[in-house]
Amino acid sequence: MAAEKALALVVRGMDWSETSRIVTLFTREFGKLRALAKGGRRLKSNFDVAFDLLNVCQVVFLRKAHGGLDLLTEARAEERFPILRNDLHALYAGYYIAELLADGTQDYDPHPDLFDAALATLRGLGKNPSPQPPPRSGEGEQNQSHEATLAPPSLLGKGAGGLGLRDSARDAVISFELVWLRELGYSPRLDACSACGAEIGEPAASAAGVHSARVFFSPQAGGVLCPNCGPNAPDRRALTLPAWHALLGLEGLGPPAADVSGVRGELRGLFGQLVSFVLGRRPRLLSYLEDSR
Numbered sequence: 103m104a105a106e107k108a109l110a111l112v113v114r115g116m117d118w119s120e121t122s123r124i125v126t127l128f129t130r131e132f133g134k135l136r137a138l139a140k141g142g143r144r145l146k147s148n149f150d151v152a153f154d155l156l157n158v159c160q161v162v163f164l165r166k167a168h169g170g171l172d173l174l175t176e177a178r179a180e181e182r183f184p185i186l187r188n189d190l191h192a193l194y195a196g197y198y199i200a201e202l203l204a205d206g207t208q209d210y211d212p213h214p215d216l217f218d219a220a221l222a223t224l225r226g227l228g229k230n231p232s233p234q235p236p237p238r239s240g241e242g243e244q245n246q247s248h249e250a251t252l253a254p255p256s257l258l259g260k261g262a263g264g265l266g267l268r269d270s271a272r273d274a275v276i277s278f279e280l281v282w283l284r285e286l287g288y289s290p291r292l293d294a295c296s297a298c299g300a301e302i303g304e305p306a307a308s309a310a311g312v313h314s315a316r317v318f319f320s321p322q323a324g325g326v327l328c329p330n331c332g333p334n335a336p337d338r339r340a341l342t343l344p345a346w347h348a349l350l351g352l353e354g355l356g357p358p359a360a361d362v363s364g365v366r367g368e369l370r371g372l373f374g375q376l377v378s379f380v381l382g383r384r385p386r387l388l389s390y391l392e393d394s395r
């Protein structure tokens with residue numbers, strides 16, 4: 103067994119005995135790992151503080167060779183997010199992020215960009231969405247430390263002030279979900295038909311006006327669908343044009359939406375369906391994000 107060091111976000115924890123705890127950590131260096139934090143008077147106090155859910159900590163652990171639990175030998179709390187104790191919407195968002203990291207990623211499959219996005223999202227909860235341009239994940243980020251303040255792409259463009267905590271948290275979650283989907287290989291295709299590749303133009307506004315125009319979207323197909331393929335997708339949903347434009351803006355395929363207040367609920371529904379498809383089940387925390395108005 104080799105001792106390893108990692109920066110970790112605590113995404114799950116359960117008591118194992120009076121003095122021990124099993125924790126699931128999402129680490130920047132190794133991805134997800136599950137480890138036993140054995141009690142012991144000297145260590146216990148350190149571990150107790152460090153392993154609260156959604157704390158960030160530096161850990162040292164012994165890696166088990168055959169799929170057993172790793173063994174934690176040191177932990178030091180590095181960062182915590184006070185907003186989680188003060189605001190219920192932020193707490194739900196945080197729990198949801200923890201669930202996606204714990205259940206959507208594989209053991210020892212590192213995704214440093216996803217780790218950074220999770221921390222940036224947790225840091226930003228309770229604040230208005232960042233107006234910074236969206237960073238694209240990818241190459242050339244070896245020197246990007248965990249202190250990077252890059253936020254996931256913002257749902258809103260500049261001028262998005264005065265959002266309530268709840269809407270702000272919901273927007274932050276959607277931005278995080280986009281990074282999560284991208285890292286897992288499920289970025290939705292938005293500018294061409296996911297089935298036949300046909301370009302998706304502005305659907306002709308019907309006589310009833312632009313608000314009745316729709317674009318087909320199917321999680322199973324992996325994105326938008328053209329008018330020919332759309333009706334054949336069993337899990338299709340109809341996206342309004344403003345929601346489609348907001349998505350294009352989020353993915354850098356169009357200008358950022360100036361105002362998503364009219365489509366926030368619709369986007370929440372779409373991302374809920376998309377994440378549930380990728381996860382193979384509905385996230386437990388999802389209803390807390392969808393709840394109420």
Ligand SMILES: [Zn+2]
Binds near residue numbers: 329332
């Ligand atoms: Zn098509």
